[in-house]
Amino acid sequence: MVEYYGQRASEGGLIIIESSNISMQARGYLGAPGLYLDSQVKGFTKIADAIHAKGGRVVAQLVHCGRTSHVDLTGGRAPIGPSLIPFNAMALTKKRMAAGLPA
Numbered sequence: 001m002v003e004y005y006g007q008r009a010s011e012g013g014l015i016i017i018e019s020s021n022i023s024m025q026a027r028g029y030l031g032a033p034g035l036y037l038d039s040q041v042k043g044f045t046k047i048a049d050a051i052h053a054k055g056g057r058v059v060a061q062l063v064h065c066g067r068t069s070h071v072d073l074t075g076g077r078a079p080i081g082p083s084l085i086p087f088n089a090m091a092l093t094k095k096r097m098a099a100g101l102p103a
Helices: 004-009 038-053 094-098
Strands: 014-021 057-063
Touching: 004 014, 004 038, 014 038, 038 057
Parallel strands: 014 057
Antiparallel strands: none
């Protein structure tokens, strides 16, 4: 990602980095980037440094997937959402994929 975003940086340019979850309980899909662990912040800092080195600016787009999450995506914790109304769809989780079930 450092190389990807670094290649796209330019003097005075603005790069908006893909949506990044703000907590484990905010995750809405497998492989979603996050900015809630120190290791994730360190990774994004490397990206920002590469962009800044070319004179560019960078903003991380924060996201919270709310009730569209699933306990299999949140480390077993209940997802935090804006209401108690359940999400009426199937979540794509590792368990569903391993079982060969549709998303």
